[in-house]
Amino acid sequence: MKGKEIMGIKIKSHTFMFLTLSASSLVASLFFSSLFKEWLIFYLSAPFAVSLFFLMLLNREGNGIVLKIVYSCNPKILLMVLSVLCMTLVLAVPTFEVSMLEWMKTPPLSLVRYISALFLTSFLPGYLILKSVDRKGGIRGCAAIVLCYLLSLFLSFLAGFLILLSSNSVSVLGSPVIVVINLILLAVYYFTSRKVDEYRSLTLNSFELGIILPVFVEIILGSLIVMLSNMPLTSGDMRRHYGFALQFSQRFPIYAGKIIAYPGGYLFHVYLAVVFSLSGIPPALAEQGLYLISFMPILAFYSAMKAWFPEKEEKTPIVATFLSILLGFGGLYALYLRYMQPAFSVTQLLSIATYKTYDIYMRIILLPDIVAPICNIGLPVLLMLLYFLRKDTCSYTKKAIVPILIALGWLGHIAESIIFIFILLVYTLFFRQSRGGRFGPHVMLGLFLVAMVDLIAPAQIYLRSVKEEFSTPFFTSLSLSMLITVIEVIEDKLMVNFSMNIKNFTLKRLETVWRFGRWILLYAYIFSFIVWLAVEKNFNLWEWGGYSSVPFFVFPLRFGAVGLLAVT
Incomplete structure (x- = not known):
């Protein structure tokens, strides 16, 4: 495999790419730390960037170094x-x-x-x-x-x-x-x-x-x-x-x-x-x-x-x-608030983004x-x-x-x-x-x-x-x-499986349904996100009933990138 010579050290191209992406994530965390004037963002992002590097290395064949x-x-x-x-x-x-x-x-x-x-x-x-x-x-x-x-x-x-x-x-x-x-x-x-x-x-x-x-x-x-x-x-x-x-x-x-x-x-x-x-x-x-x-x-x-x-x-x-x-899209709304109101403190940003997107507060268990x-x-x-x-x-x-x-x-x-x-x-x-x-x-x-x-x-x-x-x-x-x-x-x-015929029939049907159904889920996911952008003009989900009634288009916000990867 081709490699790049850096300071006399030969590094394989895919390793160089993974290192670059990991370093880019660190730079991004530094940027957001400076933007929000909160260095805890960088401190918490550093371990995540390291794990990102190893996650990308998993795409290689083999089990890695043991x-x-x-x-x-x-x-x-x-x-x-x-x-x-x-x-x-x-x-x-x-x-x-x-x-x-x-x-x-x-x-x-x-x-x-x-x-x-x-x-x-x-x-x-x-x-x-x-x-x-x-x-x-x-x-x-x-x-x-x-x-x-x-x-x-x-x-x-x-x-x-x-x-x-x-x-x-x-x-x-x-x-x-x-x-x-x-x-x-x-x-x-x-x-x-x-x-x-x-x-x-x-x-x-x-x-x-x-x-x-x-x-x-x-x-x-x-x-x-x-x-x-x-x-x-x-x-x-x-x-x-x-x-x-x-x-x-x-x-x-x-x-x-x-x-x-x-x-x-x-x-x-x-x-x-x-x-x-x-x-x-x-x-x-x-x-x-x-x-x-x-x-x-x-x-x-x-x-x-x-x-x-x-x-x-x-x-x-x-x-x-x-x-x-990973969390949902509440962080995107926090960035939007920071852009519109540069004088907001981190506490104010998190407070508003929390009760208006249901994301940061209602995080995964x-x-x-x-x-x-x-x-x-x-x-x-x-x-x-x-x-x-x-x-x-x-x-x-x-x-x-x-x-x-x-x-x-x-x-x-x-x-x-x-x-x-x-x-x-x-x-x-x-x-x-x-x-x-x-x-x-x-x-x-x-x-x-x-x-x-x-x-x-x-x-x-x-x-x-x-x-x-x-x-x-x-x-x-x-x-x-x-x-x-x-x-x-x-x-x-x-010495027989219970309802063998029903089991085999159900599994085959599920495989067929999933083959086409995942596209419907992807459509529903994107459609819900569009509805949220169109309906929630003031981004206030509490108008829909707070904890007692959660509208359907809120769930993609909660699932975030993980939900998008799951349905695709």
């Missing part, structure tokens, strides 16, 4: 030392008891204790459970990180829930109970895990690392900026969750025979109460600090994409993850701007259930983890578990292969766990609704899971 690192260590010893250190910090460092308004006075040692508390409540228990059930090491990488986090959430909730059932306070017993649980799990892990090899290897794909790492860094930086800009506690739903968590720190908030809890469930608030008890800093700051783990949805999304696309299409998950963080059950529990659970639906892993691992994920999702944020059950029904009818592993019993077991938790609680909110004797969503989901189980048994016993 780095294989061989190292010698005993992970058991390292884990033991780190765990004991975190437990010591949580128990020994005194609590920093000041007003949350004095958050800038928080000493560094208290921050270290808070990080240790997050490790003990949001990672270590799940890691030890995962290593115990996944003996063959079939779950690795990003999926393992997300599962460690979700399993830890469930175990921390159970600890706090049992403390409340014993009529004790989570704020008093939370720390010793979590420490004891981690010690027990560490002992089980130490004596039951297999002997590790003296030498281990770590394989890194340079292209994959070049895409995912900058996106990951950008999400972390954005979350930290949001966290620090809204100290000591972000307004809105986060303050409601804060209030609920404070109540669950002392007792079950029962009034008139009913638990007063968030409509989506109280698992998240019990978990927050446990974090508060270990954090050693004001509870509001402890909740605000959960922005540090706001990257879980994007890791779960990437893991699900890797499971659903075969190895021959391994570039697709990387590209999908890269595109998933993979980039959470608040700490909430849907971001911290619902979406990661849904994506990891989709991961297990396609992941070829040990049957015992699925039997142990999937019911916990179903229970976690239902107790924390119900909607995503219901969505998954409907997806599972469609998958079982049309895409499941005979003897492909049964998923229905795992879902039923997860719902039974939900029922057990709700029945032993002082009052029920999951099995019965406020106006009904029985909860329609719960019993409908239970009935669907039973139906899915029956279909799976029929497929496996008869």
Whole structure:
């Protein structure tokens, strides 16, 4: 391949082109930073430009540079030392008891204790459970990180829930109970895990690392900026969750025979109460600090994409993850405002563009701007259930983890578990292969766990609704899971796929419909954009009803470039 000689270094032409485009994006970010007089634009664009360079390199044939690192260590010893250190910090460092308004006075040692508390409540228990059930090491990488986090959430909730059932306070017993649980799990892990090899290897794909790492860094930086800009506690739903968590720190908030809890469930608030008890800093700051783990949805999304696309299409998950963080056309309107009103500050531009385009404020949930059950529990659970639906892993691992994920999702944020059950029904009818592993019993077991938790609680909110004797969503989901189980048994016993003729006919029809239907979608996309330009002369979408009524031509604005790529 032809190359260009630059300062005596031979660079291939396609590499030179990719470097040029990446540099151009950096120059563009510098221009917009100068235009808006806001250098955060450049700081956040730099990782994105780096990932753009690696994304373009993916068009080359081959997998790129693979780095294989061989190292010698005993992970058991390292884990033991780190765990004991975190437990010591949580128990020994005194609590920093000041007003949350004095958050800038928080000493560094208290921050270290808070990080240790997050490790003990949001990672270590799940890691030890995962290593115990996944003996063959079939779950690795990003999926393992997300599962460690979700399993830890469930175990921390159970600890706090049992403390409340014993009529004790989570704020008093939370720390010793979590420490004891981690010690027990560490002992089980130490004596039951297999002997590790003296030498281990770590394989890194340079292209994959070049895409995912900058996106990951950008999400972390954005979350930290949001966290620090809204100290000591972000307004809105986060303050409601804060209030609920404070109540669950002392007792079950029962009034008139009913638990007063968030409509989506109280698992998240019990978990927050446990974090508060270990954090050693004001509870509001402890909740605000959960922005540090706001990257879980994007890791779960990437893991699900890797499971659903075969190895021959391994570039697709990387590209999908890269595109998933893009926004719509709200930024274009901000540029228009800047051109028309040069005196506007960045705050004014974002404020106007936010409420007039529905874009910047209502951004994609993979980039959470608040700490909430849907971001911290619902979406990661849904994506990891989709991961297990396609992941070829040990049957015992699925039997142990999937019911916990179903229970976690239902107790924390119900909607995503219901969505998954409907997806599972469609998958079982049309895409499941005979003897492909049964998923229905795992879902039923997860719902039974939900029922057990709700029945032993002082009052029920999951099995019965406020106006009904029985909860329609719960019993409908239970009935669907039973139906899915029956279909799976029929497929496996008869060794035929359920409705084979219907399945083949439907798939062929879908392929034909998509071949022509995508042009209709493209037309609808462009037509909606033209309608927006023609109708919204003052760019005020709130005239159409605000949150209660969103006109059809707004959705292309929300989907932005990602939507355009999807329909083409």
